[in-house]
Amino acid sequence: MTYIDRTTLDAKALKDKILKLKEEHSAVILAHNYQIGEVQDIADFIGDSLELARKAANLDADVIVFCGVDFMAETAAILSPEKTVLLPAADANCPMAEMITAGELRVLKERFPDAAVVCYVNTSAEVKAESDICCTSSNAVKVVESLDEDKVIFVPDRNLGSYVARFTDKQVMPWEGFCFVHDRITPEDVINARKLHPGAEVLVHPECRSEVVDLADHVYSTSGMIEHVCKSENKEFIIGTEVGIIHRMKNDCPDKLYYPLSDNAVCITMKRTDLQKVYNSLESLTPRVTVPEEVAEKARLAIQRMLDIK
Known part of the structure; x- marks a missing residue:
């Protein structure tokens, strides 16, 4: 008797339905590098902020x-007010954005x-509206250096602000x-990862603490x-950011090895989007995000x- 993987069939069926709805609605799917693998795989474009x-x-x-x-x-x-913008997981909030x-x-x-205000894109529309530049x-260093002012209020990330300084x-x-996610990564995580993978390069995100950087x-x-x-001659890398990025790395450069710096580097709100929610969102054209x-x-x-700024 041949075993049929019903989960695989369901995923394939969902993907087919999503592709059909995309065409019907003239839709494009954007996915952040931290999204789960199946969402990255259905996206038209994957990237950072x-x-x-x-x-x-x-x-x-x-x-x-x-x-x-x-x-x-x-x-x-904000950038495309004439378009319908959907957020498939309505509860996918950013805890850091809520800290200011x-x-x-x-x-x-x-x-x-007398200070200029630089806000990280990880902020609400209301905070952006009170800022001089995002x-x-x-590009944080380049943005700060582009300003005429000598003083800069930098919100909301203290770690990125310290890195820019x-x-x-x-x-x-x-x-x-x-x-x-990044603030919980410790120097001990780096030391232990190097012991486990002595030939690997350690890459970290500037949202990490200074002592980790x-x-x-x-x-x-x-x-x-x-x-x-993808450009490095090295074959092994310890990745100090949200673990979802490793899926894309394996797709883009499959001949290399990637190890998460911390298994705890998981953004639970980034993981709230799945194929079913993408399908539901396209079918109903909700939840829609608008800004006054x-x-x-x-x-x-x-x-x-x-x-x-180029």
């Missing part, structure tokens, strides 16, 4: 299905009126937010990591200033 922001701004589509977290879908809605509010930022601006982990003479004043061979955004491993125009107009300026 900067790549997906650029893609969202220039897509020829009526519907954007954003497989990521809330602030990413908000950014797409627009009200708290206004207080900071009053306290330091940044991502891949290494490469600029400007006074960087970081907020006390953090990514729980100090022990790494290289510090990159997620797409920076992917570019590095009075907020979007101001936030758009901060995002566009970032995108204008």
Whole structure:
């Protein structure tokens, strides 16, 4: 008797239905590098926050299905207000983005009126609207260096702010937010991983603590990591970021070996999107993400200033 893997059949059927609905709705699926493998595999474009922001701004589509977290879908809605932007997992929030509010930022601006405000894209639309310019982990140093002001309020990630401060003479004043996935990685994790894999390069994300960054061979955004491993002559890598990226690395550079720096580096909200939710979202065209125009107009300026930096 031949065994039929019903799970595989269901996944294939879902993929076929998703492809059909995509065509019907003139839709494009964007997925962050941290998404689960089956979602990455169905996506039209995979990338980090900067790549997906650029893609969202220039897509020829009526519907954007954003497989990521809330602030990413908000950014797409701000950049493409004429499009229908869907977030398949309505509860896929970013805990770090919730660590700073627009009200708290206004207080900071009053306290330091001569400082520019740089906000990480991992923030709400309301916080972006109160900021001078946005940044991502891949361009944060370049963004800060582009400013005329000598003082910079940097929200919300203290670790990324500290990393940026290494490469600029400007006074960087970081907020006390953090990514729980990266902040929980410890120097001991690096030491133990090197013992287990002595020939492997250690790559970490700049959202990690300074003492972890100090022990790494290289510090990159997620797409920076992917570019590095594909170009490097080295064959083994210890990956210090959310473990979902390893799926893409294995697809892009299958002849190399990848080890997570920490098995605990899992963003539970990034994992809330699956094929069933992508299908449900395309079928119903919900949950839709919108941003009030009075907020979007101001936030758009901060995002566009970032995108204008090459």
